[in-house]
Each structure stands twice: as structure tokens, then as C-alpha cells.
Amino acid sequence: MAVGQKLEEARNRKGISIREASESTKIRGDYLTAFEAGNFDLKLPDVYLRGFIRVYARFLGIDPESAVADLKVELGVKPSKPVRKNLGTISSTDNADPQRELKNVSRSQRSLPSNFLSNKVIILTFSGVALAILFLSLLVYVISPKESSSDIVDDKPNQSSSIRETQTEANSFNAQTNARDVASLSPGRVLKLAAIGPIERLIVSDEGKSPKVFHEFKTLQVGWETSIPFTESFRCYSSSLENIRFAVDDGAEKQVSGQGSGNFRWTP
Numbered sequence: 001m002a003v004g005q006k007l008e009e010a011r012n013r014k015g016i017s018i019r020e021a022s023e024s025t026k027i028r029g030d031y032l033t034a035f036e037a038g039n040f041d042l043k044l045p046d047v048y049l050r051g052f053i054r055v056y057a058r059f060l061g062i063d064p065e066s067a068v069a070d071l072k073v074e075l076g077v078k079p080s081k082p083v084r085k086n087l088g089t090i091s092s093t094d095n096a097d098p099q100r101e102l103k104n105v106s107r108s109q110r111s112l113p114s115n116f117l118s119n120k121v122i123i124l125t126f127s128g129v130a131l132a133i134l135f136l137s138l139l140v141y142v143i144s145p146k147e148s149s150s151d152i153v154d155d156k157p158n159q160s161s162s163i164r165e166t167q168t169e170a171n172s173f174n175a176q177t178n179a180r181d182v183a184s185l186s187p188g189r190v191l192k193l194a195a196i197g198p199i200e201r202l203i204v205s206d207e208g209k210s211p212k213v214f215h216e217f218k219t220l221q222v223g224w225e226t227s228i229p230f231t232e233s234f235r236c237y238s239s240s241l242e243n244i245r246f247a248v249d250d251g252a253e254k255q256v257s258g259q260g261s262g263n264f265r266w267t268p
Contacts, residue, residue: 003053003070004038010060011036024197024243025059026222027052040075055223058245059196061255188231190249191266195224197243207265208232233267 011021022029031052034042040049050068057067191204199220206213208231215228228234238244241258248266256264 002038003067003074004036006062006067006070007032007056007060008036010057010062014060016060021056021059025055026198027056032056038074040071051223055196058194058253063252188229191228191230191234192247192253193226193228193236194245194253195220195222195243196245197222197240199224199243200239201237202239202244203237204228204230205235206230207235207267233265235263235265237261237263 011018018029018032021027021032025032031042031044034040035053035056042049044052050071053067053071054064057064188208193202193204200218202217202220204215206215206228213230217224217226236244236246238256239261241256241260241262241264244256245253246256246266247253258264
């Protein structure tokens with residue numbers, strides 16, 4: 001079935017006029033009429049056309065991604081072909097000159113001894129420099145005066161005890177931090193919200209957290225979407241219940257019953 005026919009039948013089942021649908025979705029009525037008639041040559045950019053179809057389908061209770069896929073089929077949009085990587089060319093060596101190859105091999109063999117000698121000289125030079133630096137370091141260490149161990153102990157008698165106390169406090173802090181991190185990584189769920197009409201205020205409460213976690217949104221427009229992690233259950237307040245759609249994890253979108261402001265709750 002064509003996407004336009006699906007949209008028209010869904011609107012008729014809901015008993016909604018083109019004017020009412022236009023006011024709720026903020027999409028021009030002549031666009032909606034053209035969509036239902038299967039006329040998509042409206043000189044709109046592709047991103048706007050797909051966005052309008054997605055919003056209108058969601059408003060009518062149709063899977064928006066399925067509607068966009070049907071639209072692409074009707075418009076003849078083909079999936080992009082994978083780009084083949086050039087693996088280069090294989091050249092034949094049947095016509096190679098044997099005499100030239102032998103000359104190249106002999107030339108490379110003659111150059112090996114000089115390279116080997118130069119590398120050996122470099123290694124010996126670095127070794128000599130390293131030994132000189134080591135000798136100078138030992139000489140400075142022997143000549144420099146040393147402090148007695150008793151003087152160091154007398155100057156800082158409580159150093160070891162203070163270090164042990166600091167390490168104990170650090171270990172305790174790390175243990176508490178790790179415990180909080182593990183608790184924050186506990187498995188949860190994802191709430192997906194979408195607005196099919198204007199919403200002045202939207203508040204989501206994570207009922208599974210103690211204390212509860214709240215998410216507040218204001219002045220939402222058509223096409224707004226978001227995803228919120230929650231634990232086990234949630235409660236939601238909307239100033240326009242008829243304009244909100246939600247889905248849990250990868251489930252299908254659901255319509256909230258009711259008109260105007262109110263609350264709805266979801267539990268597994």
C-alpha cells in the first residue's frame with residue numbers, strides 16, 4: 001500500500017480533518033493533502049520532506065520509520081553502493097631483463113658493507129658517550145658531601161606515620177568512590193519521548209531512584225525527541241497529554257490517553 005494511502009486511511013480512522021491535523025502537527029494543510037494524494041513533488045528539501053512524513057505518521061499512530069522507508073521506495077531512492085577500494089595493479093615480470101636484475105643485485109650487495117660499517121660506527125659512538133656520562137655521574141656522587149641518616153630522622157620524626165595516615169585516608173576514599181561507581185553502573189532502561197504537538201512543560205520522574213531523579217523540559221515544539229535512562233519505572237507530567245508519545249527500550253511508540261495537562265505512569 002502506498003504511503004499516502006496509509007496516511008489517509010489512518011486519519012479517517014481517527015476521524016480527524018486535514019485542518020485539525022495541520023493545527024496539531026504545525027504542517028501546512030496543502031502539504032498534508034499532497035502527501036495523502038501521493039504527490040511529493042513539492043520542491044521541498046529531502047530532509048524536510050522526510051521530517052514532515054515522520055511527524056505526520058507519528059501523529060496518526062503509524063510507525064514513522066516504516067513510513068519514511070515506503071516514501072523512499074516511491075521516490076526511487078536506491079541504497080548507496082559500497083565504494084570499492086583500489087588494490088593496485090599486478091605487473092608482469094615475464095619481459096624483465098635478467099642482465100639488469102643481476103646488475104641491481106650486485107650493486108646492492110656492494111653497498112651493504114659500507115652501510116654496515118657506518119651503523120657500527122654510530123653504535124660505538126653512542127656507547128662511548130653513554131659511558132662518559134655514567135663516569136661523570138659516579139664522580140659527582142663520590143665527591144658531593146652526604147648527610148647522616150640520623151640527621152634526616154631527627155628533622156622529620158613523624159614523616160612515616162603521617163604518610164601511613166594519608167595512605168589510609170586515600171584508600172578509604174577510593175573504596176567509597178568505587179562503591180558509588182559500581183552502583184551507578186547497575187542495569188537500567190531507556191525512555192524515549194517525542195512531541196507531535198506543542199508542549200509547554202514536561203517533567204519526568206525516575207521512580208526507581210532514591211532519592212528520585214527529575215528531568216524537566218519547557219516549550220517543546222513539533223518533532224522534538226529525547227532519550228532518558230531510568231530505573232524500573234517512571235512517572236511523567238505533561239501540559240498536553242495528547243501531544244506526547246513514548247516508548248520503552250526498543251518497543252513500539254505508545255499514545256497517552258487523555259487531553260490537556262495530567263500525569264501518566266509506566267511500570268514493568
